[in-house]
Amino acid sequence: GSPAARTVTEAHTQAKQLMAELRQLIRGIHPQVLSDRGLAAALRELADDAAVPVTVGTDLPGPLPDHVQHAAYFVVTEALTNVAKHAQAASAAVTAQERDGVLVVEVRDDGRGGADPARGSGLTGMADRVAVADGRMLLSSPPGGPTVLRVELPCRRSASPY
Secondary structure, three states: OOHHHHHHHHHHHHHHHHHHHHHHHHHHHOOHHHHHHOHHHHHHHHHHHOOOOEEEEEEOOOOOOHHHHHHHHHHHHHHHHHHHHHHOOOOEEEEEEEEOOEEEEEEEEOOOOOOOHHHOHHHHHHHHHHHHOOOEEEEEOOOOOOEEEEEEEEOOOOOOOO
16 A cells, blocks of 8 residues: 555556557567468458458468568558558559569559658658568559559578488
8 A cells, every 4th residue: 555556556557558569569560370371361361451442362382481471561561551541542452472482562552642752751661671681662653543562572492401
């Protein structure tokens, strides 16, 4: 019942709330489905939770390196967030395919276009994440739309020593 006990109890409650928020953030950055079932399943889950209808098409013949999956997931998450916030789109489509050691991910929407990396940090953050994975990001977003975001990520797989 002392003032110190109340302060400790309040601090403990705040710490528990912060831990819950941190767990939620980590799941958003690296959802369990990405580890358990791979990028294709994680993209379908993102589409299911999107603010606009999203179709997903994937052609991924095998497991991808973790850093490639993480980068692709981050980009699609951010792109779909941008579609919901800025595009005024009725729908979007996500495709992911691996060809000749490169993962190509595209996010298209039928919105108003005009996306410009100079007007915000979201597109710049995506480009930075892709660059860290030795990839590249291309954006086409003329006024009036549509917007197409394309990311190409090398899928170098380390050779097994066995």
